[in-house]
Amino acid sequence: MNDYALELAGIEKVYKRGLPGEVAVLRGATLEVRRGEVVALVAPSGAGKSTLLHIAGLLDTPDAGSVALTGRNMVGLSDRDRTLARRGDVGFIYQFHHLLPEFTALENVVIPQLANGVAPAMAETRAHDLLARVGVADRASHRPAALSGGEQQRVAFCRALANGPKLLLADEPTGNLDPETSDQVFGTLMSLVRETGLAALIATHNLDLAARMDRIVRLDQGRVTEIKAAAPKPVQG
Template identity: 60%
Template sequence: MSNAALELRGVERTFHQGEAELRIFRGANLTVQPGELVALVGPSGAGKSSLLHIAGLLEKPDAGEVLIGGVPCMHLSDTDKTLTRRTEIGFVYQAHHLLPEFSATENVVLPQMVAGVKRKHAIAVAERLLGRLGLAERLEHRPAQLSGGEQQRVAIARALANRPRLLLADEPTGNLDPKTSRGVFNEFVALTRGEGVAALVATHNLDLAREMDRVVLLHEGLLVDGADLAGSQL
């Protein structure tokens, strides 16, 4: 059995718009190893978000297989897919999606308690992660009391709270100004590496993408090596 954090094998997906067909993926393959940070790049509309949804078991491809930790997932029941997402996968979106009525700590504690972690331990994990992201003085603040960059840091801590095997991030700094984006990205990479989590990160920012371990380009429905993207515009 493969020990890869994520494998996509021959993923195909076609969307139907009336009588027209839009073929998004035509046999896409990808392997992300434990602890590896992979940037996913491509023009708008290429299907980066759809690929992350498939990798995260939120969307089913028309053909192909998704393996998480070597386990084939396409034939799992909905209940087992939900359990896999809860225990094996963390998600970070462009919008932070924090619960406004809860503090930063509580937003990171809640997914742990849903997974069965005792509250005392969940609080300790939340405080450790938030502290590493520079939020030790903001633990009891609610989202409305935090800046955009701080809110996204909380979302990153929340995604890592259950120690997932795989982190999927969709433009995690896309809503931030360039200076804040750089700071949050650096902390995101440092924390993800520190936690030993594999990550697949969709981004339009090639400067940030090149700082990851590897870049893959979504091009005409296939995933290809993006090592030669110097000077490219997406």
Template identity: 70%
Template sequence: MNEVLRLDRLEKGYNRGKANEIIVLRGASLVIPRGQVVALVAPSGAGKSTLLHIAGLLDTPDSGRVIVNGQDLTGAKDAARTVARREALGFVYQFHHLLPEFTALENIVLPQLANGTARKAAEARAQELLARVGLAARAGHRPSALSGGEQQRVAFCRALANRPALLLADEPTGNLDPTTSETVFSALMELVRATGLSALIATHNLELAARMDRVLRLSDGQLVEAK
């Protein structure tokens, strides 16, 4: 199976049937092959986060299909969706959401333990990932002792800890200054390329988007290739 993600004719609206009904997705479709990095661009409020939440099995469409690694999970039960999120998907948000009481290393170890990885192997994987983003020396620091850019790089490592097939990122550098954003984005792309990961990355930064394999625009509820 060469496809990591297929979204097929997604429809999504809020306040359905009411006077203030808002339609966010109108037949949105995409296919992401294995190893491809796709930028998702659109104005604020256009539905980028909604699309990512549906792709990440955190929300459900009103109609259409969500297929991850060849498995149609559109109508799957919560337990199956949870397993797929844990094993096949990695998430990065604008804010790092690291657990403040744990060190950088522990934040990366914990999702692996939840997935059944032995602690020694989980710690080795965490150390490997931190080294890849230049934070090996910061493994024992808690998030409060890290800079914003360092916190986000740890969040990237956590998202990749269980070796997902697909990374979903929602404005991963949107909370950083331009210089830090460049450093963090470069670290993310190095991680993605080194692991052969597929990724769907929402960003408002067109310069960063242009460095990915494809750029899709969310326009009037549909996905179109940017020219």
């Protein structure tokens, strides 16, 4: 079995902004994330971290380079196959929760499962379990407007994990929260990731939070460099 949930190799992305100007956002970016590993992605504003996450999550395509999820090459797939791979293998969390306002917390976690072909009863059972894990089971029947910011983001975590993805991508998932709530919500996220054993790539400006992850990589000048390497595994005697 391939040990990597995500493999990006030589990713290039150029945006055209009128003539004759072009902006090269990614210039040969390479990154691998192992199963069960949590990697922090730090970058200056405008460096292209959102573009990198969108390419990793099959929301955008690179101009050059390769993208593989769980060992499967994603470049050149049809839109339908990319959608199916994204729906089943990738979970997304954003700075703003983007919950559907007309639906309850429970329904927000159920709907992605229904779209993935899960039976309604099974989807509700999993949604209840996930909401309980993050401490908002008693808020299941509330719509997003009735939830606090921290509660909304916890529900968003559950929605991202609803279909059992292999890779979690998060773009400033606590950036819209106050420091205390941010710390609590991040702890919840890390617990979920550790429990499920999936790979996670988390973009953040918060270096204190980044230090709590397994590795830290930096995106600058279109390339990925390592800041904090993974701690060595103990030698088996």
